[in-house]
Amino acid sequence: MDARTAARYSLAGIRLVNGASALLTPRVMARRLGADPEQPALVYVLRMFGVRTVVIGAQLLCPTDADELDRMLRTGTLLHASDALAAACAGRNALLPRRMATVATVISTVNVALTLVARGWPCRPPEGTPS
Numbered sequence: 001m002d003a004r005t006a007a008r009y010s011l012a013g014i015r016l017v018n019g020a021s022a023l024l025t026p027r028v029m030a031r032r033l034g035a036d037p038e039q040p041a042l043v044y045v046l047r048m049f050g051v052r053t054v055v056i057g058a059q060l061l062c063p064t065d066a067d068e069l070d071r072m073l074r075t076g077t078l079l080h081a082s083d084a085l086a087a088a089c090a091g092r093n094a095l096l097p098r099r100m101a102t103v104a105t106v107i108s109t110v111n112v113a114l115t116l117v118a119r120g121w122p123c124r125p126p127e128g129t130p131s
Helices: 003-024 026-032 040-061 066-092 098-118
Strands: none
Touching: 003 026, 003 040, 003 066, 003 098, 026 040, 040 066, 066 098
């Protein structure tokens, strides 16, 4: 298995585990984040996050073609970068405990790196560039 495929499968695994956890056990996830697990709006948001994350994780396991896979990975880079930024901001503004904000930021940053490796970055030339 090459590095690109390993990165894709690793990213899919992280997404599926985190997404399933948020979807199926949102109160446990809320406690881990240091939030009130009985807050209905938080449970709802965590389940929405879980659904999104499970879907994008599952898509990585069975893309229909190389263009679709590249599109999913580009979208994933944007999603995970925005997740990392949101987690960092939440920690900075004390909306999450510093430790949990750091963990969430690191996980999302690792996911960004995995999307880039899975796309072949920085080794693969951009589309339309002569090799």
